[in-house]
Amino acid sequence: MGHMHDVQEPEQMLRSASLRVTKPRVAVINAVHSHPHADTDTVLAAVRETDPEISHQAVYDVLKVLTKSGLVRRIQPKDSVARYESRVGDNHHHVVCRSCGAIADVDCATGSAPCLEASNDNGFQIEEAEVIYWGTCLECQETAKAS
Amino acid sequence: MGHMHDVQEPEQMLRSASLRVTKPRVAVINAVHSHPHADTDTVLAAVRETDPEISHQAVYDVLKVLTKSGLVRRIQPKDSVARYESRVGDNHHHVVCRSCGAIADVDCATGSAPCLEASNDNGFQIEEAEVIYWGTCLECQETAKAS
């Protein structure tokens, strides 16, 4: 049975963030890990495969708490509902397909925030550069070529 | 009275985009030009200073049409409602204040899309890099310092 990563890891993540270990939280962490860039509905559905009784509100609350404590990261490309991912703390970026909305990770070229210098900062103190690449995913390119 | 830029320019912009010239459209173009990065409500309020009878729906429709034809650009930083700006076609980016939501323009260092190379593109055909810098505006820095 190995090290039971499925069960123990989320628990430890919660504890190390000083959060209580509850069934909904563990289920949400597992769902986000196994469904990269999933929206809230997808997370909710995945969570209910484990425990059909968990409420929609609990999932929203848990996602908010996990986001605040940095255990998951919330991403919101325009024209999309909020999505969540488990890769945190490595300052990576995203590519979004204009056609189907698919999202993939892109490593940050420089490795650490803010990762880009602004050409003119208007007096702002800049902490982070968020980069979203827009384009067409492989699948949509092939669909387009076929027609 | 100069060249009456207030009135003629929007008209010509509309005509050159093959769009009909209507009072709401001219008013919305003027509002977006004079209120950089305004949200829909602000645009609506500005429009109603010119013509108090224009409906909220007309403004939404007009903004959508203008956006589609490239006369205005829609921006949507996360946790913010949609905002509009009149600077289009120059591939510039934005700085957003985490504290008060203020938005300012940042010129693109390279000048043309996609402006950044992705380190690994996952097979995506990349057309554009959208960059949002997150930080603290001058005013909020000073407020923070004062307390």
Add this chain to the structure above:
DNA sequence: TGGCCAATCTTGACTCATTCAAGAAAAGGA
């Protein structure tokens, strides 16, 4: 181990930006 208290969960209603729908009005070409 038991009990307390704060944190968390459930249920259900609500908000608010944005969109939809159907009929009325107006722009622009013939």
Add this chain to the structure above:
DNA sequence: TCCTTTTCTTGAATGAGTCAAGATTGGCCA
């Protein structure tokens, strides 16, 4: 000027996300 198509108005609907209040539960400490 007339006709067709596009656009505008009015009013209702949608849907992601939030709020609120009471019930429940986890964790800490004796």
